[in-house]
Amino acid sequence: MLRIAIQSKGRLNEDSTALLQELGINIDDAKRKFLSQSANFPLEVLYLRDDDIPQVVAAGTASLGIVGLNEVEEKGLKVRIVEKLGFGGCRISLAIPKAAPYDGPQWFEGKRIATSYPNILKRFLDEKGVKASIEFITGSVEVAPAAGIADAIFDIVSSGGTLVSNGLKEVERVFESEAVLISNDNLSEEEEKLLAEMMFRFESVKVSRGKKYILMNIPRASVEEAIRILPAMRSPTVLPLAAEGWCSLHSVVNASDLWEKIRQLKAIGAEGILVLGVDKIIP
Numbered sequence: 001m002l003r004i005a006i007q008s009k010g011r012l013n014e015d016s017t018a019l020l021q022e023l024g025i026n027i028d029d030a031k032r033k034f035l036s037q038s039a040n041f042p043l044e045v046l047y048l049r050d051d052d053i054p055q056v057v058a059a060g061t062a063s064l065g066i067v068g069l070n071e072v073e074e075k076g077l078k079v080r081i082v083e084k085l086g087f088g089g090c091r092i093s094l095a096i097p098k099a100a101p102y103d104g105p106q107w108f109e110g111k112r113i114a115t116s117y118p119n120i121l122k123r124f125l126d127e128k129g130v131k132a133s134i135e136f137i138t139g140s141v142e143v144a145p146a147a148g149i150a151d152a153i154f155d156i157v158s159s160g161g162t163l164v165s166n167g168l169k170e171v172e173r174v175f176e177s178e179a180v181l182i183s184n185d186n187l188s189e190e191e192e193k194l195l196a197e198m199m200f201r202f203e204s205v206k207v208s209r210g211k212k213y214i215l216m217n218i219p220r221a222s223v224e225e226a227i228r229i230l231p232a233m234r235s236p237t238v239l240p241l242a243a244e245g246w247c248s249l250h251s252v253v254n255a256s257d258l259w260e261k262i263r264q265l266k267a268i269g270a271e272g273i274l275v276l277g278v279d280k281i282i283p
C-alpha cells in the first residue's frame, strides 16, 4: 500500500486530485476524510497543508507527496523529486516599490525584506554577497512595504497582478517552481513497484496531453503529401475506401497545430475530417 500526501485545499488540490483521476486511481471525493483509500489501486490519500507535505514524506509517514518545488526547496529535507507535474507554475521573486530606481542586487544591502521563504532568500543574498535583514512573515507578504514592515518583499509571483495592485515591481526572479511528485528516500520494494506503475501511467498521460486524433477521407493521389503534413508516432494509418481512388487516413496531431494542419489537408483534397480527443497513448 502506498500513501500519498496532497494539499487538502488551495491552489494545488484540484490539479492533484485530477492527476490521480487521470492515472485511473479513483478516490471517492464525496466521502473525503483526512485519509481516503482508493477503491481500485493500493493507494491512500492523506490531505494536508502544503507546508507539511515535505516533512511528512521525509519522515516516511507518507511515501509520496504532491507539493510545490518551492516548499521542497525551502524546507531542505531529504526527499526524492520523482517528476515535475506541469501545473502550479510560479516563481519566487524579489519586488520593490514601483517608484524606486533599481540597479541590481546591491539595492538590497541593509534593507528589510519580508518573506515566507527565508532559506531560499538567504541563499540568494549570500550568493550575491548582499547583507539584508530577512523579516519572516506568513501570509499577505505583499502588504509589508506599504505597512512599513519592510522595504521589499520576496514572494511567489504568477501573473504579477498582486505586485502591481500593491504598487510593487518585480526586480529579480530567483526561483522557478511548479508542482512536483516527491517520494521518501527509502521506499520498500513493493512501494517502488507501485510507484513505477503510477509513473508508467503518468508517461502516457503526458504523451496524450494536448493531442487530437484526426481522421479524414483523402484522394489516393494525395496520400504521400498528407503523410508529409501529418507525421504520426510511427506513420499515419491509411485504409482503402470502397469508393475508387479514395482512402481513409488516421493520425494524431498536437492540438496547437490542428487548424494549420486542417488548412493544409483541405488544400490537398481532404474531406469529412473528424477530430476526436485522445484519452491515452501508450507508446
Ligand code: PRT
Pocket: 007, 008, 009, 010, 011, 012, 048, 049, 050, 051, 067, 068, 069, 070, 071, 088, 089, 090, 142, 155, 156, 157, 158, 159, 160, 161, 162, 163, 177, 178, 179
Ligand atoms: O493552506 P495551505 O498552507 O495548504 O496553502 P497555502 O495558502 O500555503 O498555499 P496556496 O494554496 O496558495 O499555494 C500552494 C502552492 O501553489 C504554492 O506553494 C506554489 O507552489 C503554487 N502557486 C502557484 C502559488 C501561486 N501560483 C500563486 N500565485 N502559490 C501562491 N500564489 C499567490 C502568491 O503568494 C501571491 O499572493 O498568489 C499571489 C500572486 O499571484 P499573481 O498571479 O497575482 O502574481
Ligand code: ZN
Pocket: 049, 050, 051
Ligand atoms: Zn501553505
